[in-house]
Amino acid sequence: MSNNVKAKREPLFHIVKREDLKIGYKIMIYAIAIVVSLFLGGIMSSLASKGDPFSFFVSLIDGCFGSSRKLWVFLQQMALILSVSMALVPAFKMKFWNLGGNGQILIGGLAAIACMFYMGGKADDGVIVLVAVIASALAGAIWALIPALCKAFFNTNESLLTLMLNYIASGLVTFFLAVWVKSGSGVLEPIKYGNLPELGNPYILIILFGALITALMFVYLRYSKHGYELSVVGDSPNTARYIGVNVKMVVIRTMILSGAICGLVGLLLTSGMSHTIGVKTAQNMGFTAIMTTWLGNCNPLMIIATSSLVTFVTKGMEQVRMDFGLTNDSIANLIIGLVYFFIIACAFFIQYKVVFNIKLKKAVKATADNTVVASTEETSTEIEENEEEVK
C-alpha cells in the first residue's frame, strides 16, 4: 500500500466543481476578461496601423455613441442581435443546438422579398406587408421545423443538420437571385413596393420589435407552462416524459417559435432595411446570436448585456477601422474572436475552481508510510483550500 502512494505522482493541481458563486464575483470576472481582451485588441490594432492603444478606445466608444445617428444605428443593430438571440433562447434552453439562425433569417428574408417581388405594383402596399409578415414567419418556421422533426423522430444530430440548412438557404438565395435578376449580375435592385413603414426614423421599428420580443420571451420562459416544459426537456428528457410532457411535441413547438422569430428578423433586414437580399443579408447574426445567447447563460436579461457588448465591439471596430485606416474587417473579427474567447473562458472560472496540491504533496510525502494518515490529511487540506477559496 505504502509503495503505491509513493509511486503515484500527485498532479500539481486538480479541478473541482464550484458551488454557486456570488454575483459580485461573477461580474468582476467578466469585467476583467472584457477589459483584458479589449486591451489586447487595442495593442493589436495599433500594431497594425501604428496608432496608439489609447485612441483605440476613444474610437471604439466614438463609433457607438459619437453622434445621434451612430447611437440609433447601435441600438438598431443591438435590437436585431437581441431578437435573434431571443429566437435561440428557447431552443438552447431545451438543449437543442439551433446553429441555423443564419439560414432561418435568410429564408425569412427570401420569403419577404419574394412577396415584394411578385406582388409589388399589383397589390396594395399594406396587403403586401401583411402577406410578407406571414410568409417570412412561416418560412423561418418551416426551416426550423425540418431539423426539429428529424430530431424528434429520428434523433438526428441537430447541430450538424441546422448548419447544413444554413448553406442550403444561402444557395436558394443565390438561385432565386439568378432567376429574378435577368442581367445575371446576381444583385437585386432595392424593391420599392411593400416596404415596412417607417415610424419617425428608419430605426425605431426594429428597436421596438427587439424590445417587444425580449419582453415577450422573458415572460414566456419564466411564467408560461410552455417555458417550464421546455426547460424540463432541456434538463432531463426522461423526467419530462415521466411527468407527462410530450417531448417530441415540445421540441417541434419550440423550434417553430424559434424559426418564426428568425424569419421575422429576416423580414426586418430585407423589407425593413435593405429592400433587397443577398447571401450576406443575415450578416452572420445567427452565429453572433449563438454567442450572445450562450454567453448570456440563456437568460434574457443577461443576453441584453451580452448583445450590447458584442454590438459595441462590432460597431466600435467599424469606427476604429476608419480612424486607423485599416482596409478590411480582419482586425474586427480578430478582436471580436478574442473577446469571445475570454468570455467563454470565464465560464470555467465560474463553474470550476482550481485547487493546488502543493500542500497536499508535502503531506503525502511526510506520511508516505502511513496511508491512513495521508488520506485524512488529504481531506483536511482540501477543506482548508476550499475555505481559502471562499474567502
Next chain:
Amino acid sequence: MVQLLQSAIRFSAVFLFGCTGEILTEKSGHLNLGIPGIMCGGTAGGCLGVALYMASLSDPSKPDYFALVMIGILMAFLFASILGGIYALLTVSLKCNQNITGLALTTFGTGFAQFIMDNFVERGNFSVASTYIAQGFPFAQKLGWFGDIFFSHGILVYLAIIIALVVSFFLKRSKIGLGLRAVGENPGAADAVGIKVDKYKYISILVGSGIAGLGGFFYVMDYAQGMYDSYATIEAFGWLAIALVIFTLWRPNLAIIGSIVFGILYVLPYFVGGDSSTRSALIKLIPYVVTVLVLLVISITGSKKAQPPSALGLTYFREER
C-alpha cells in the same frame, strides 16, 4: 471530361485535408466548428512561410523546390495547430462548450488570417512559388489522359491522400487509434482502463487542426495559383469539409472518394455551359443537400457502423460520473 476529373481531383485535396483533420478531431469526441477558421489560419501560416522564404532568396525566380514545399507545409501546420491549441485549451482543459468555442475560433481565425496576410505577407513572388508547388510528375504528360488525371497534380494532392490513408489505418488498426476511438465513444470508460483522456484529446485536436490547415494553404498556393482575395472563400471550404465528414461517415478512406465527389460538384458549374447562373446555383447546393440526406439516412437506419462518436460534443469532467 478529362479536364473535369483532373481539376476535380486537384480540388478535392482542399476538402480532403479539412475533412481528415476534422475526422481525427471528432474521433476524440470534439466537434470542432473552428475548422473554417483553422483552415484560414493554415493559409496565413503557409503563405507567411513561403513569403519569408522567397524574400530571403537572392534570386526569387529559382527557389529550391524541397525547401519551399517543406517550409510552406510546416508553417501551415504550425499556425493551424496553434489555433487548434486555443480550441483544445478552452474545450479540454477549461471545459468550455465546444460549439461556442468552435464558432468563436472561426471568427477569430478568419480575422487572424486576414490580419497576417495583409500586414506581414509580401505576395509579390507567389505566382512563381505556386508554379513550383503545383508542378506534377515530369512523366505525366507522356501518359496522355491517364497522366493528366492521376499524375499531373502538385505534391500536396498526394500528401492529402497519403495522410487520409495513414489516418484511416491509424484509427482502425493501431492500438493508439483504438484508444482514441474509445475516448470519443466513452471517455469515462477509456479513463478507467488507463488511457490519458486529456492527452489523447489534445494530440488529436492539434494534429487534426494542423492537417486541416494544409487545406487552406493548398488552395491558395496550388489551386488558386498564388492568388488570395479574402478569407471568405476558404471559410466556405471549411464548412464544406465539416459537411464532408458526415457525408463520409467519419471514415478517412471514404473521404478520399467523398472529397473527389465534392470536388466534381464544386468545379462542375465551370464546365457546364449555357444558362449557367441558375444551374450553377443549383449544382452548388447539391453537396449540402446530399449531406443532409446522408445525415437523415444514418439517423433513421441507426446503423451502428455509421454513427458519429457517441461522446461527440460532450465535455468530459473526470470528477463527474
